[in-house]
Amino acid sequence: MKRREFIHNISHALAVSSIHSNFNFLDEKRNYSVLNNTLNTDNIVVFIELSGGNDGLNTIVPMDQYATLTKVRPHVIIPENKLIALGKNDLALHPSLADLKILSDEKRMKIIQNVGYANPDLSHFRSSDIIQSGSGFSDFVPSGWAGRLCETLHPDYPEKYPNDLFPDPLAVELTAGMPLMFTGTNSFPGYLGGAPDSFNEINTSLNNKYPNTFSGDKLSYIQQITSQANRYGVQLKKAYQLGNHKIKFPDGDLGGQFYRLSRLIRGGLNTRIYHTGLGGFDTHDNQVLASDHTLGMHAKLLKTLNDCIIPLMKSLDETKDSDRVMIVVFSEFGRRIVSRGSGGTDHGAAWPMMIFGNKLNPKVAGINPKINPLATSNDNLEAEFDYRQIYASIIEQWLGGDSAVQKKVLFKEYGQISITKEYDDNDGDGILDKYDKCLNTVAGAMVDTNGCEVFSLPPETFSVTVNSASCVGQKNGSVVISTKNTNNSYSIHVGADMVGKLNAQNNYSHIIGNLGNGTYQICIKVDGINNYERCYSFKIAEPPALNAIVKVDNLTESLKVNLGGSEMYQVTFNENKFETKESELDLKLMKGLNKIRVSTNKECQGVFFREIFVSEECTVFPNPTTGPVNVFINGSDESVELLINTLSGTIVHQSQKIIPYDRIVKFDLSSYESGVYLISLNGKTVQSSSKIIKV
Template sequence: MRRRSFLRHVSHSLAVPGVLGAMGFRMPGPNSLTSLLRMAADTDRVLVMIFLEGGNDGLNTVIPLDQLSALNKVRPHVIMPDNKLLNLSDADVAFHPSFDGLKSLYDENRFQVIQNVGYPQQNYSHFRSTDIWMSASDSNELVNSGWTGRFLSDSYPGYPESFPNDDMTDPLSIEIGYGSSLLFQGPQSSMSMVISDPDFFYDLIENEEREVPDTPAGEKLKYVRLIAKQSQQYGQVVKAAAAKVKSQATYPQTYIAQQLKIVSQLIAGGLRTPLYLVRMGGFDTHDAQVEGSDHTQGEHASLLKDLNDGIMAFMKDLEMQGTDDKVVGQTFSEFGRRIVSNASLGTDHGAAAPMFFFGNAVMGGVTGTNPSISSNAKYDDNLEWEFDFRQIYASVLEQWLGASSVQDVLFRDFETVSIIGEREKTLAAQPQEGRGLLVYPNPLNGRATIRVDAVTEAVAIDLIDISGKHIESIYRGNISQDQQISWETYRLPPGKYFVTVRGQKTRRVFPVMKVGY
């Protein structure tokens, strides 16, 4: 990371201008600074990204009701029948019939549609456009790192050499699929742990080996699998987290649902991984997107049904596990489809399309305007983008993940849109002393009060100095409700310190100063 970017991130996380700077704090050494930085930046929030591989047809997923006349003329091969659409009460759009569950989330203000997301100079190649979305690059530039990889690299300096460590024992990101994606590629190394598929995950946590042929080739395959397991340095941590979850909600036996089941299990097991990526293929619907006799059926309807059912099971499981307030989900796809349908009951590569966000913290509703469809649209015509996809990334970084500098992650600033509710946005923007830990008076004058918000585990409250040396054990035990702890500091030598709260899942830090005996 560039030194300038690093210092800017530190100043946000530890509120240096407002607290440390006013007190005359010098920055601690690299090792202790990294430790304190991670404690301060840890928000316990999770973003789950669902990649709809192939290019989802947004016009058949979120149907603009005021454009139905034109759509029936230019999309006769795939258009949904009006009487089958799921109309939204407060917007001039309707959902595909397969989105019945997600409509219920929408009605509860836990599902948000962002219309017409794309980028300038659309590239219609699956591979290149996927790289653009994952790297957050301009369409005419090549960037070999991902936007979340850069975010994680900024947030966790020293990775991978100094990780895992006592302050962050868990994977920084997890993706389910074959091979590490560009999304989690940092400037120096990949920032993710890869779980190749659900079967691999259950082999890992159950210590089972899939059968191999009793041949020399089978022995080699067995050896390769063994090396793959050994190479997962976080395997034991993941296994321990998964083992803590004894029951889950019922999930469909689909690939997307089983991936989301793993994600929920790991979150419920206490894994502090902030970012997950799951994948769902099949959206390249050039033909047989719909059935000729019934446009509500076909490949696209099945895909949307699997997505709907998978997300609904995931949300129910999060509620069952008590983790629903800390998780936000989003979908993205490399592009949408053309306005005009083709003669094969399908659609071809297009441009802008809607993105979806879901979760308790999401504002809900429809953001953006309905696309304008001409009844004289030609085959090469495409939807114009209203929101650059990097605006959406910037919004998530600021409003949910609490990023200190979007410019460092996305290379420049982007205008944001409202995705996360006002309370959650406020919490994300606060320095850590506003998140569950306060020490006053500060500077210390002999007797102080430590105010700690309730946590669901036993914690240790300690005092460490600016070099990271342990000075005093202040408290050990449970804090099941908001608590105020009296702390005598009469004998504490003058100096600059940090009060820390640590548990298996809890990391909080507050800078304090003692000015005299």
């Protein structure tokens, strides 16, 4: 058995014992600002996992979509007058989260909209593994992203830890079991701190010398992690006792987790990453009460979340630790757009994340989800941000990592989201404030790498008007370039060639003609200004050929016509002439020959013509026959042409038949040899062919 497999097998047994521990991860990299020791205070991140899949649309409600939400999720929608308006981005909170509005007003709350990943898995277990491992839908990774982060920065774990520089664990789990998030590739970094006040040291000899054998190696490893658990347990118990306070937390599991968390931080434990959890969010049924949608299972869970975050922030404010603590709320997935008749919602895809702390960039990241009024029970919200972008942003912006660390932990580099104020871009010039030497650049101005304005012109400075070719194959398209800005003179370039000027001599307007169908690019330069140009791509189009598709509906005896290629059509149907802008026509066919002709006002687009014959009903009987044949011919034709052919195509009879009053034409096949014949009838409103058997 490999050591990786061995420690995996023993880890869970150790996690639930009196050791209160799995493992610790520590760091030997002195240039890593947050994880370089556990002697000094530094940034802390607390994760709150809402297990079961939280309904984001009822947690953070996009009010600009409220009318549509009322239609597609009537069974769970919360009355508008009960929602807590945030006063930004047209968003409102569930009434159970009312106190979080205070943190939002204090600019200590950040919302990230539409978080998810490609091809989301809607299984609780699989999706939870994906989110905690930092992997994709088709990747099966047995380690967690935080565990890999620790191993990346602490390659000598667990052999050399704890030590004088790293007395405290860097990761503590406050739920009942160790999550995949804290599982490493070769070890299990993390400490299970469920009951730090009741820690009891394992009293056994921890200085045994074991032989250099397979079994000896395993026994040495158990001895090592037992020693670690003892030492970390002492640290947690000490901090827990020193951090005693009188701030009230709600009863229940999450309240207990947050109470322990607050005491550990107040007591000086220098752990950097915590994981907490609240279950019960799998609200297929009874998410709300039918009599009051502000109440129910979801409301109770959100109230618990609200009542844990607020006292934790109060505790952090009292000890002046709130500047260094970030609280991240996430779930394994969201819920469906459409509600269930049972007052709940099914597993969905994208969801919103909430982050709390003093040093956040409080701007909402992302746009409000757009709700399709025709959404079905299978429809999901689309992800705008990959959840690993949030992890990447936390690693670099809060835990002090760099792109190399991020890439090693998350397997590739992800674009970041501005989470902290340091990573904000208040003037919107594309240069982060921490690098921006000109913080108040005018909106839309061109800036250099320092964020300072360089020569630029407003986007609307130039007007480019395209005139398409008049017809297929014609090279008579053109583009008109002009400007109202007469402060400069300009040159127009196609590739390396200058093709025109904009100046007082041509009234700042120039035409490039003789252009055929295709895509072109022009660039405009300012005379006397180096390194400035404004480029435009445009397409010279030509009208397409006239397109018409006709389909005969025999049941209704109508003609369905689909037209394309023009905005106006000239139609001649039988004797009726008309113009139309409609691309779909439904025309009634008459008995006999029908003719349709379609054209446009451009001859080059061509003409469509089609003839459609609608025959009156004809019935041949008896069939088979020994000789006499009757043909009933419906309609008003006075005569028809009768043709009798063999199956090989030989005409054996041809005559014109008068249709009598009873509409039955008679003839006799008695003189014909036995076999199969084809009877054809042709008239003004009759075109009919039937097979008849002569016996």
